[in-house]
Amino acid sequence: MVICASCKRSKEKEARFILDNFATLEFIIFEQPGKSLLLPDIKLVNIQDTLGTVIGKNPRRYEYLLKNRINVDSFLKVLTDTTKAKAVNSSFLNNNEFQGYFYSTFYDDEGNQGSFREEELMKIGSKFFLAEKMGHQFRTRICVGINGLDEVEYPYKDYTLLEALVYEALFERLTQENAEEPTLLQNLDAYSSKAISSLDETVMDSLDFVRASAFDAMENDDDLKTHLLGYIALKVVD
Structure with missing residues (x-):
């Protein structure tokens, strides 16, 4: 099965936009004993124009790009100078690679749609489901920052757009008010528990074993596939 993952574009191809107008660099003061840390945070700006309206329909896919395709560590060297930090942010927003990611989420040239196989969708989707270990206790969660996406090999294909859509699909479901816990999260806990129960002295790294087991199981999870x-069938053409 092949999934076309580019969004429907308007008949008239839109002009390029200055992305600085739609994403702003803010600074958060993080208090620690005896000191305060200044941390960068990139956020979407709500602007009611052509592009702003498109972003407002599906903001999470753009949030994913801001959080995962801009190197926030680059701000650390100039963080005490907020003017320089904002200039660094602007350079990231307006370089060709980031703009290519950004525009691919809402229009594409005819005949140049991004397409992905169902197997690729499930491979990417499974990597958001993370098993962690704190002391002797394991826990599971869906994570956008620390996850298994770095383990996916990218020999010929860029999965950024697919990652953004999967992130959107998962977190839109998780943030629904008064909604029951998704079955796929219950499945994740069950897969993790099964892996933990099978640990023995032959397992060299228990966390790697449980994490890999959870990834493999979620890659074949029917509830995740259905969701x-x-x-994507409903939202990718918005």
Whole structure:
């Protein structure tokens, strides 16, 4: 099965936009004993124009790009000078690579749609489901920052757009008010528990074993597949 993952574009191709107008660099003061840390945070700006309206329909896919395709560490060297930090942010927003990611989420040239196989969708989707270990206790969660996406090999294909859509699909579901816990999260806990129960002295790294087991199981999880395919079928053409 092949999934076309570019969004429907308007008949008239839009002009390029200055992305600085739609994403702003803010600074958060993080208090620690005896000191305060100044941390950068990139956020979307709500602007009611052509591009702003498109972003407002599906903001999470753009949030994903801001959080994962801009190197926030680059701000650290100039963080005490907020003017320089904002200039660094602007250079990231307006370089060709980031703009290519940004525009691919809402229009594409005819015949140049990004397409992905169902197997790729499930591979990417499974990597958001993370098993962690704190002391002797394991826990599971869906994570956008620390996850298994770095383990996916990218020999010929860039999965950034697919990652953004999967992130959107998962977190839109998780943030629904008064909604029951998704079955796929219950499945994740069950897969993790099964892996933990099978640990023995032959396992050299228990966390790697449980984490890999959870990734593999979620890659074949029917509830995750149903949710992702259903969401993308509805939203990718908005």
